[in-house]
């Protein structure tokens with residue numbers, strides 16, 4: 001009966017990686033998927049991770065199952081990173097965290113928890129957004145609605161349009177925010193804009209869901225939690241799907257977390273029993289290793305300090321590549337002003353390149369970027385930036 005199955009389209013991001021791998025051209029460049037590359041073009045294991053892994057290898061005593069919600073010390077660490085150590089909502093027991101297989105796993109837990117408990121039928125997501133958001137929410141049976149976000153002319157956040165389109169969200173609707181380093185635009189609300197959104201949300205009674213996958217890639221670990229913490233101050237309920245894929249370089253360990261914040265400890269504890277049923281019916285309980293690494297690093301002051309410096313190193317290198325990209329495109333006399341690239345945050349640049357230009361970059365120059373024109377700046381190095389800029393100048 002499988003002959004009845006119709007082929008699915010390739011994934012817009014991971015499908016590109018597959019195509020890149022099978023491209024025989026020697027000088028190919030992959031700026032599709034958001035993966036950090038160092039100056040030599042490698043995706044290294046962070047030093048703090050290697051050191052923690054050595055310790056784990058010696059100290060680990062068992063491979064017994066974790067509980068459905070995963071490692072509880074990890075949950076405590078996640079909450080500290082999200083809300084700040086000693087935050088009122090943590091001390092009051094209002095936050096409950098489940099270890100999840102990556103940020104995507106955490107989003108899927110959120111989506112199914114919302115759908116199964118009939119908390120909302122609708123999720124509002126930014127236009128544009130990460131290509132997988134729609135699939136994850138629709139897979140759980142939720143309806144997706146779009147709010148305006150990006151103004152392609154000014155290459156900036158259209159905050160008035162964002163607020164205006166969100167004014168149509170109903171009480172109880174879920175509104176998804178990117179905690180920092182908006183994927184794909186790299187444009188985040190300012191602190192004042194976060195305050196205004198939190199005020200609008202609290203007044204309208206939305207259920208905020210933060211997708212927080214790039215903590216540390218915009219300004220710093222603490223600084224990047226600003227928007228989430230502003231919301232946490234004025235909301236008694238919210239959800240967070242967070243990930244350590246990027247800021248710990250633990251991509252293939254699938255290490256993320258789903259966090260629920262409720263009105264009180266009692267409500268949080270009860271609601272969390274339903275989160276556990278969602279997890280049990282999906283993957284039973286999470287894999288251990290990635291969360292154990294994060295826990296070992298954050299709980300060791302020296303390793304923690306090393307991690308903070310390694311995140312800073314990644315952040316600074318990406319920023320340098322942004323500035324170099326702007327300068328090198330200008331050197332090639334391209335007509336458009338690309339200075340906006342240097343103002344964006346995180347791994348991605350929403351370049352404004354058209355679908356046709358993206359296709360030409362792939363076909364003629366073996367340069368892979370996402371169809372929306374999103375470039376992973378984290379994949380640019382001093383070795384590939386000249387051929388990249390030559391090719392962009394040609395397709396422009």
Ligand code: LMR
Nearest residue numbers: 013014032033034130183
């Ligand atoms: C990306 O946006 O490139 C990353 O979040 C990886 C992914 O799973 O799509």
